[in-house]
Amino acid sequence: MKQLCVFFFFLTLSLQAQFQVNGIVKESTTNKPLPFATITTTDGINSISDVDGKFSIVTPIPFTAFDVSYIGFTKARITLEKNKNYYVVMLSQKTDDLNEVVVPDENPALAIIRKAIENKDNNNPQKKLYSFEFKSYNKLIVSANPDSIDGRIDSVFVQKSSGDQFSKIDSSEYKFKDIVRQQHLFQTEKVSQYQFANSTLKETILGTKMAGFKQPVYEIIAFNLQSFSIYDSRYELFETKYNSPIANDALKDYNYKLLDSLIIDGRNTYMIYFKNKKKRRASGLEGVLYIDQNNFAVAKAVMRIKGVLDISGIHNFKYIPSEKLWFPTDKTFKIVKGKNDDDIKILGGTIQFDGDVENDFKERKKTASDFTYLLSQTNNFEIQYNIPIQIKKSAVTIEIKDDAINKPEAFWDTYRKDSLDSRSKKTYQALDSISIKKRIESRLRFGRKIINGYLPIGKFDLDLRKLFSYNNYEGFRLGIGGTTNERFSKNFRVEGYTAYGTKDNDFKYNLGIAARVGKFTNSWIGVSYTDDLREIASTVFAIDKKPFKIYDPRPINISTFYNYVTWKTFIETKIIPKTESLWELSRTAVEPQFNYIFNLNGKLYPNYVMTTAMVSLRWNPFSDYMQTPTGRIEVEKRFPKFTFQYTQSLPKIWQNDFEFSKIDFKTEYEKKYLNGQKTSLLFEAGYSFGAIPLTHLYNTSPNNITKETIIQRITFSGKNSFETMFFNEFFSSQYAYFQFKHGFSRVTLFKKIKPSLVIVSRVAWGNLQNPEQHIGLDYKTLNKGYFESGIELNQIYKGLGLGGFYRYGPNQLSKFQDNIAVKISFVLNIGL
Structure with missing residues (x-):
């Protein structure tokens, strides 16, 4: 009974809180909906119909009638009837047109939009003020x-014979x-x-x-739900950017129509309806711009996308006479469910929309979640x-x-x-x-740690990457490691690991400590000791955070490693705007674990010492950052991104054997499309000069094993690897590498089989100076270039996919089948 009383109490409050009238506006002769018709109540409250002609008027005080107007149509007054809250309004065309703008042989809306574009800088607060x-x-x-x-x-x-x-x-x-x-x-x-x-x-x-x-x-x-400024050339709605209807090149993308004239804040405005010219679903924005008739500024804007989700953003402005400027006063953003055949989760599942099943046989039953909305x-x-x-x-x-x-x-x-x-x-x-x-907050903290590859255990985060792996030299590598977390200290950390290889029967380990010396810049200074293995000639950008993978397939087939014992001191900081950087001073004793000797001026080095200074810096100039009480977050990831690394040996310091320099560079670009497709580009280059052993040169990430048949060579694909290039086939002291990937939208073949098609092309060039210095391995150079293309069919079932790659060009092999590589892919979808 108590619950029932509470139910009726809230129901009564809800009914008393608002007065609502709904309806639709249609053309009387064709019965087609009229989008963005103007609805005005007798109390002067304005509203407009949506792209489907539907409207809803919600007010705290009841009204008795409302007017509906649309350019080229006769205005209609609707008187409210008792116990009726839904109205179908039919408008009839009239012969006379709006005569405020007369431009011979041209749509008057185009003339107005041209003026708005021409005067953007004079009307944009971020330009004029x-x-x-x-x-x-x-x-x-x-x-x-x-x-x-x-x-x-x-x-x-x-269902019964008499009905439901x-x-x-x-x-x-x-x-x-x-x-x-x-x-x-x-x-x-x-x-x-x-x-x-x-x-x-x-x-x-x-x-x-x-x-x-x-x-x-x-x-x-x-x-980011919607753009701050309506004058941005790329208008953002729900973290997707569209060409603005008043961008400099907007007329090539949009159709415009003059709907009506309206008074806002005591000034006359034109109502201009715009719609993207493309016919395909979710192709672009549509909405209404209210343009000041005197200075052609935007006095109000309604921006909308209707597709998978029905998304709308409204911007309201107030005219400032002293500045002769419309300044933003408020904005509204709303999401409701649109046409879609997949479940959609927003804000980590806080809001979810169930999909429609569109076929001729059975219509999906509506559920309560279909009525869920997000409003900001x-x-x-x-x-x-x-x-x-x-x-x-x-x-x-x-x-x-x-x-x-x-x-x-x-x-x-x-x-x-x-x-x-x-x-x-x-x-x-x-x-x-x-x-x-x-315990939602603790579960969220747990989830964040797991996503980044750590299992929180009290004041310690266990590194899941260290537990298990496999390669041809160590065999099964079993280990444990991790780092102290914020519950231990926000200003100090201790980290380390130990691992054992079942094939080489040897232990590897690391121990490091660090102290935070700057909160806002998240600057740390520390020292560490490491005794471990690394793949020869592998390019490692020290500033890159190693992504967490349940498996790392590429090392499975690697046999050539070198042992390194390193003492280093380092500083990591974000003190330079929009960067992360790592500065290191280290001494490393290197011992190749394969048949190799470095010959320098007749002196043979089976092992050696390298003392180096290094700076590794990642620069994201186009990204936006948020500073929180717990650290800095990249909230708007924009491309391109750049990574630089410079390594310099320090002659005659701590028994250093060689003098050399290395410069490494990487840039990434990614573009996501509204229809779910994605294009990504990657360019890497490295240049080394001086006396550098093969262990520290470049191999351009090969990922193919030397076996006779295609079936025997089937392995897991890497992320940015040459799938047809054999391990230790090429080495370079200078190289350049370019990769192109384009992923198409996932296609539903069956309920649980929704593969995504990805096309890939890779090209590399390299050169090796002083090849006579390297004794022990047979290899080739990349001075004629290397070319590979392929197709991946990812996420065919439960994350598993299949890919095929082909090697062509100057380094193509004589046997056709040796140029083909078939790879298994695995994509883990963690819902991010």
Whole structure:
């Protein structure tokens, strides 16, 4: 009974909270929907229909009638009827057209858009103002309107001759419906200060709270839902970029139509409807721009994508007479389910949409989750223009203050536009309670560690990479290792490992300690000792974080290693903006574990000592970063990315035997397409000069074994390896390598078989100076180039796939079958 009373209490609040009218606008002669028709209530509240002609008016106070207008059609006034909340509005065409713009032989909307593009710099606050500053309040919820959920959703019916008859309540759907009557499914709030000066925009988060989390999930806070500026040439909606409808080249991508004229903030505006010219699904933006008739600035914008998800972003502006400028005042972002045949998870599954099954035989039953939506609303206030502003730590796009997660309720009451309603209050109470009960934060921490290859055990993170591996020299390599975590200390760490090879019967080990010397730059200084093995001539960028793999297939077939015993001291830091760097000073004793001698000026070196200084730096100039109380996060990964490494031997220091230098470079580029395809490019190059043994030159990552038949050579494919190149076939002292990959969208063959097709091409060139210095191995050089192409069919079943590669060009082998490599691929989908 108590639960029933609570249910009716919240239901009553919901009914009292809003007055809603829904409907659709259609053309009377063709019965086709009219997108973006203007709907105006008798109280002066404006709305527009969506791309399907549908509209919804929600107000706290009832109204008696509303007008519907559309350019070229006669305006209609609709009087509300008792107990009716859905209206089909039919508009009739009229012969006279809007006469505000007259351009002979041309669509008037094009003339207006051209003017808007021409005047962009004069109307863009980030171009016209030399500085501005404001605060904003944002609230994001994942919820569902319980009144929109059909009563049949939570009921199970049985089919009888007399028709469907009620059988029972579907407990899972009923529970969902009951929950959303009382609370939202997820909720966050934040208060930010935005500062703009010297062409730099920075967000400083003053306060943030997330239902269910004492410490928010910072990645969700940084999730970019929509562009800050409507004037960006590439408009971003839900972390996907589209050519803007007012980009300099927009007219080649969009069709435009003049819909109506409207008064906003006392100024006359044109309503311009735009739609991408491409016909294929999810091909681009569509929406409405409200263009000021005097200065051709954007006074309001509605941007929308309708496909897998129905995504909309609305930008509102206020006119500032003193600056003759429209400045953004608020924006709204919303996601609802669109046409789709796959489950979609957003924010780690917080919001999920079930797919439609589209066929002629059976229509999928609607579930309550079909009515789930995500809504984000932002309001700007305390706006100041052209004042002296000094932006601190400008290389960081978003900075979260250390005390942002501990703000009292009085802070939030100060900045909220409206006080929290009962559903929002209940959301914090309920989700905080659930989070504690189900240990969500500790499980999230555990999941993050596992994804990065560590198993947290108290104050120690066990490195899962060290447990087990296999190669032809060591056999099975069994080990244990890891590092202390933040529970041990935030300013000190101890790390290490030990491993044993069952084939070489030898132990390997490492031990290192480090201390943090800079919090904001995450700078550490440390020392370490290592006695281990490494593949000969392998290019290792020290700054690269080794990705976690359940298996690492390439070393399985490697037999040529060298033992190295290294003492080193290092500094790792992010002090240079948008970089990570590692600076090392090391002494290494090298002993090749294969038949090899280095001949330098007649002196033979079966083993040797190398004392070197090295700097390894990764630079992501186009990425955006967020500084949190726990560290720095790359929140907007943009390409290209660059990695540099320079190694210099130190003559006559710590028994160093050789004088040499090495310069290594890598750049990566990746482009993801809206339809799920992805193109990636990789370029690597290395240049070494001086006296360098073969162990420290370049082999360009071969991944093929020397066997007679194609079947015998089937192994697992590497990530960026030459699949047809045999181990130890080529060595270089200078090399260049280029790889092209293009992955197509996954194709559903059967319910659980959805392969993805990837085409791959690789090319390399290399040269070896002083080949007479290297004694013991037979090898070739790459001075004529090396070419390989192939096709991968990945994720055929449970992550497993198959690929085929072909070797051609100057280094093609005489037997046709020797140029072919068949590889097994494995892709682990961890839901990221």
